[in-house]
Amino acid sequence: MLNFEFCSPTKFVFGRGTQQQAGRLVREAGGTRALVVYGGGSVVRSGLLAQVLASLDEAGVAHVELGGVRPNPRSGLVYEGIRLCRENQLDFLLAVGGGSSIDTAKAIADGVPYDGDFWDFYCGKAKLTRALPHGCVLTIPAAGSEGSNSSVITHEDGDLKRGLSSELHRPRFAIMNPELTFTLPRYQLACGITDMMAHIMERYFTNTPDVALTDRMAEALLLSIIEAAPRAMADSTDYESHATLMWAGMLAHNNSVGVGREQDWASHHIGHELSARYDCAHGASLAVIFPAWMKYTYTHDVARFVRFATVVWGVERDGRSDEEVALAGIAAMEAFFTSLGMPHTLADVGGKEEDIPALTAKVVNGKTGHFVELLPPQIEDVLHIAAKG
Amino acid sequence: MLNFEFCSPTKFVFGRGTQQQAGRLVREAGGTRALVVYGGGSVVRSGLLAQVLASLDEAGVAHVELGGVRPNPRSGLVYEGIRLCRENQLDFLLAVGGGSSIDTAKAIADGVPYDGDFWDFYCGKAKLTRALPHGCVLTIPAAGSEGSNSSVITHEDGDLKRGLSSELHRPRFAIMNPELTFTLPRYQLACGITDMMAHIMERYFTNTPDVALTDRMAEALLLSIIEAAPRAMADSTDYESHATLMWAGMLAHNNSVGVGREQDWASHHIGHELSARYDCAHGASLAVIFPAWMKYTYTHDVARFVRFATVVWGVERDGRSDEEVALAGIAAMEAFFTSLGMPHTLADVGGKEEDIPALTAKVVNGKTGHFVELLPPQIEDVLHIAAKG
Numbered sequence: 048m049l050n051f052e053f054c055s056p057t058k059f060v061f062g063r064g065t066q067q068q069a070g071r072l073v074r075e076a077g078g079t080r081a082l083v084v085y086g087g088g089s090v091v092r093s094g095l096l097a098q099v100l101a102s103l104d105e106a107g108v109a110h111v112e113l114g115g116v117r118p119n120p121r122s123g124l125v126y127e128g129i130r131l132c133r134e135n136q137l138d139f140l141l142a143v144g145g146g147s148s149i150d151t152a153k154a155i156a157d158g159v160p161y162d163g164d165f166w167d168f169y170c171g172k173a174k175l176t177r178a179l180p181h182g183c184v185l186t187i188p189a190a191g192s193e194g195s196n197s198s199v200i201t202h203e204d205g206d207l208k209r210g211l212s213s214e215l216h217r218p219r220f221a222i223m224n225p226e227l228t229f230t231l232p233r234y235q236l237a238c239g240i241t242d243m244m245a246h247i248m249e250r251y252f253t254n255t256p257d258v259a260l261t262d263r264m265a266e267a268l269l270l271s272i273i274e275a276a277p278r279a280m281a282d283s284t285d286y287e288s289h290a291t292l293m294w295a296g297m298l299a300h301n302n303s304v305g306v307g308r309e310q311d312w313a314s315h316h317i318g319h320e321l322s323a324r325y326d327c328a329h330g331a332s333l334a335v336i337f338p339a340w341m342k343y344t345y346t347h348d349v350a351r352f353v354r355f356a357t358v359v360w361g362v363e364r365d366g367r368s369d370e371e372v373a374l375a376g377i378a379a380m381e382a383f384f385t386s387l388g389m390p391h392t393l394a395d396v397g398g399k400e401e402d403i404p405a406l407t408a409k410v411v412n413g414k415t416g417h418f419v420e421l422l423p424p425q426i427e428d429v430l431h432i433a434a435k436g
Numbered sequence: 437m438l439n440f441e442f443c444s445p446t447k448f449v450f451g452r453g454t455q456q457q458a459g460r461l462v463r464e465a466g467g468t469r470a471l472v473v474y475g476g477g478s479v480v481r482s483g484l485l486a487q488v489l490a491s492l493d494e495a496g497v498a499h500v501e502l503g504g505v506r507p508n509p510r511s512g513l514v515y516e517g518i519r520l521c522r523e524n525q526l527d528f529l530l531a532v533g534g535g536s537s538i539d540t541a542k543a544i545a546d547g548v549p550y551d552g553d554f555w556d557f558y559c560g561k562a563k564l565t566r567a568l569p570h571g572c573v574l575t576i577p578a579a580g581s582e583g584s585n586s587s588v589i590t591h592e593d594g595d596l597k598r599g600l601s602s603e604l605h606r607p608r609f610a611i612m613n614p615e616l617t618f619t620l621p622r623y624q625l626a627c628g629i630t631d632m633m634a635h636i637m638e639r640y641f642t643n644t645p646d647v648a649l650t651d652r653m654a655e656a657l658l659l660s661i662i663e664a665a666p667r668a669m670a671d672s673t674d675y676e677s678h679a680t681l682m683w684a685g686m687l688a689h690n691n692s693v694g695v696g697r698e699q700d701w702a703s704h705h706i707g708h709e710l711s712a713r714y715d716c717a718h719g720a721s722l723a724v725i726f727p728a729w730m731k732y733t734y735t736h737d738v739a740r741f742v743r744f745a746t747v748v749w750g751v752e753r754d755g756r757s758d759e760e761v762a763l764a765g766i767a768a769m770e771a772f773f774t775s776l777g778m779p780h781t782l783a784d785v786g787g788k789e790e791d792i793p794a795l796t797a798k799v800v801n802g803k804t805g806h807f808v809e810l811l812p813p814q815i816e817d818v819l820h821i822a823a824k825g
Contacts, residue, residue, distance in 0.1 A: 048679045050451025055444060061696065062439025257676035259663060260684055263656035271649040287646035290437045294696070295649060303692070307450065307683070 048257055048307035055301045057194050058220040061294065063286075065224045066184050069099045069141065070106025076180050076219035078139025080109040082132050084152040085143040086116040090186065093230055099143055099184055111135050119322050119329065120147040120154075122202045125165060128155035132179070140181035145239075146190020146199075146329075149183045153198035153216045156181045169200055169209040178215040184222040187231060188293040189239025189330060191246055191300025193221035201323055208323040209411070223297070225290040229283050237387035238330025240276045240292065243299040244269060245333040249312050250305035252344070252351065252418040258308045262354075265304040268295050269359045273383065280387065313416030314340045317426060320406045327396035334389035335396055339433035341377045344419040349373050392436035403430045437646055437696035444690045446583050447609040450683065452675075454613045455573050458488045458530065459495025465569050465608035467528025469498040471521050473541045474532040475505040479575065482619055488532055488573055500524050508711050508718065509536040509543075511591045514554060517544035521568070529570035534628075535579020535588075535718075538572045542587035542605050545570045558589055558598040567604040573611040576620060577682040578628025578719060580635055580689025582610035590712055597712040598800070612686070614679040618672050625681075626776035627719025629665045632685040633658060634722040638701050639694035641733070641740065641807040647697045651743075654693040657684050658748045662772065669776065702805030703729045706815060709795045716785035723778035724785055728822035730766045733808040738762050781825035792819045 060068055073081055081103060083096070090096045091114070103110050113128050131137070132155060142152035156179040158165030167173035185193045192198065196217055199210040228236065251265045272295050278288035298304065317340070318332035345352040349369045356362040356376020360383075364372060381391065390396050398406075407426045414422050421429065449457055462470055470492060472485070479485045480503070492499050502517050520526070521544060531541035545568040547554030556562035574582045581587065585606055588599040617625065640654045661684050667677035687693065706729070707721035734741040738758045745751040745765020749772075753761060770780065779785050787795075796815045803811050810818065 048451075048676060048683075050454070052447065052449050054447040058441060058443040060441050062437075065439070257679075260656070260660040260680050263660055264653055267649070267652035267656045271652055274648060287437060290646075290696075291649050294437075307679075 051306045053306045061223045065222045070102035072220040080137045081139040081141045082137045116148045116151045120151045125154040129158040132159045142183040145187025146192040149192040150198040169211045175213045182220040186227045188296035189242045194297040194301035206323040208319040225293045238328040241330035241334045243296040246299040250310045253308045255308040309417045311418040316415040320409045325397040334384045338381045343429045345373045347419045393434040400434045440695045442695045450612045454611045459491035461609040469526045470528040470530045471526045505537045509540045514543040518547040521548045531572040534576025535581040538581040539587040558600045564602045571609040575616045577685035578631045583686040583690035595712040597708040614682045627717040630719035630723045632688040635688040639699045642697045644697040700807040705804040709798045714786040723773040727770045732818045734762045736808045782823040789823045
């Protein structure tokens with residue numbers, strides 16, 4: 048186990064009807080004037096936004112709205128939000144939505160007290176030391192941004208998708224009502240399921256020895272997601288499976304299962320370039336890249352992939368070799384993603400084999416991954432496997 | 437899954453050499469003048485106290501010392517600590533030790549800003565609304581107080597042992613260096629292992645349906661503890677097993693595995709009366725009471741005890757009935773506690789069968805437990821089972 052610091056200070060308010068507590072929670076976190084950040088029409092149509100605004104009114108929290116966040120959130124709306132906060136002297140960001148709304152709110156929170164361009168923090172030109180406080184009402188279990196220290200923004204200028212991790216990115220509170228996810232389009236839920244599984248697997252595949260405790264916790268999360276996913280996909284009113292997915296999605300990314308161990312993150316880095324170029328959902332890009340990454344790297348630690356296959360996917364040995372069992376585990380995961388309706392090949396998300404050099408060239412710093420370090424030729428190999436499927 | 441709030445805001449600083457960061461962490465938490473609370477000679481003899489004080493000096497944190505905390509910490513030292521804080525205008529409590537030192541620090545933190553008797557909070561006469569901030573350097577993995585919202589104090593006047601849960605009881609930081617536990621007497625480590633397992637099991641035995649995720653996380657912790665315990669008991673310099681126990685002990689009690697589910701706590705309530713009367717270690721009392729409680733309650737939900745037996749203790753069915761498998765799981769746990777050198781019967785901790793009515797009379801409110809509610813006659817039954825072993 049490696050030395051680590053872990054602090055997940057967010058107050059998670061979980062369960063039915065909890066959106067009614069938004070005003071109280073903003074107040075408790077010191078907010079008096081909030082920018083409410085959200086995406087498209089569903090938050091409006093469902094009446095959720097109205098409920099949240101009513102709760103703010105009741106608590107005496109003034110508010111300004113910023114709608115229009117879209118998947119793979121863009122820098123343009125961040126600049127707009129920073130302007131609104133400054134003009135209206137707002138002191139709190141409240142996101143109502145999924146990871147895109149939350150990450151947009153985090154980036155606005157970063158930018159408001161900073162004299163320069165908020166993008167300085169995301170491209171590494173400046174270090175974040177101050178940010179406005181923020182909270183969220185979660186409607187999509189996926190990104191884990193409700194409990195994580197990360198935010199991912201795509202800059203319109205060059206389709207650069209960059210993440211920024213900072214302890215200032217931990218929300219003060221996260222309202223998590225599983226019922227709010229009942230109306231999610233099932234494709235979006237499937238993308239979220241894939242994303243949260245990827246967050247766990249990025250941590251699971253490690254070279255750090257003696258991490259049995261976090262291994263078991265990661266497996267507990269994966270098994271629970273695999274069990275809940277088909278129930279939730281099949282019945283959009285099943286509270287318990289949606290609750291399991293919502294809580295698992297937070298635990299998958301607040302680093303509960305990542306402490307004290309080296310983590311990989313190559314699949315995310317490569318996947319980000321797919322999303323930025325083809326504007327495919329983050330989860331969809333991971334469904335394409337993660338199996339390809341596994342097929343390329345499993346020989347690095349066959350025993351870990353055998354464990355993954357047997358514990359997580361229930362693969363029986365059946366007298367097969369370790370390599371065969373490891374590959375059967377990867378195949379089981381691919382079949383699971385397919386059962387969710389996820390894409391499988393590069394072409395499925397609109398990619399072409401001839402784009403591979405350009406995609407590779409954009410992966411941050413030209414290398415990625417810790418379980419296995421990938422340089423550009425290896426990144427191209429992974430993408431070629433993804434092209435074949 | 438039940439609605440819940442979960443907030444574990446403590447900054448956990450885990451690993452080798454982390455005690456050197458005490459001064460920085462007190463400063464970050466806003467402390468400038470600290471009361472350093474500790475127990476007996478080992479913290480002094482090992483040089484740990486000197487290292488911590490040096491770190492405070494380096495960070496410019498003034499400090500006053502309060503040693504002499506003993507197991508099942510008493511109210512006397514709490515009053516003394518409150519007096520010292522007021523006289524010296526101290527603004528931070530730093531515990532160096534295990535649960536007894538941390539709980540003493542928490543109780544002092546409660547009492548300093550309060551005009552009345554701090555015991556008012558513990559006996560339910562007043563509600564805690566303010567407390568000084570506090571942190572800790574953990575030396576005993578057991579009570580989980582480094583991450584929990586609870587504090588347990590015994591009042592000298594009547595041997596009343598009472599717990600108080602409050603979100604104000606979450607430490608600002610917890611320094612967790614597994615090497616600091618190498619020098620623990622093995623009996624004390626065994627008590628700690630028993631205690632952390634009990635914290636998980638109090639949450640595991642529930643009537644709440646659809647809690648597969650937290651069930652699996654609880655099992656992940658128990659399996660990891662059961663695996664690490666013999667390694668740590670046999671080799672007091674084995675870093676990894678001590679690290680696993682230390683981190684598991686925190687997770688066992690910060691409520692990670694208790695969210696959204698009804699919890700029991702009867703064994704703790706009954707055990708507290710054993711500790712208060714016979715001054716036996718908290719873990720020792722649990723090793724006596726928990727198996728007895730299980731033998732008394734397992735018929736309430738045999739399926740859950742079958743799962744406990746098979747998943748946690750690896751009990752094979754071998755064509756046996758559910759009841760037999762459930763009992764085999766309880767027997768496996770008893771054998772494990774015995775292998776740690778834990779007591780098994782009431783007599784082993786100095787108890788007598790004729791004390792049972794008096795012990796029962798002291799259990800808070802005369803009833804306890806949620807998995808199965810126990811009234812005085814049932815509490816006596818559990819104690820009689822404990823007397824037989």
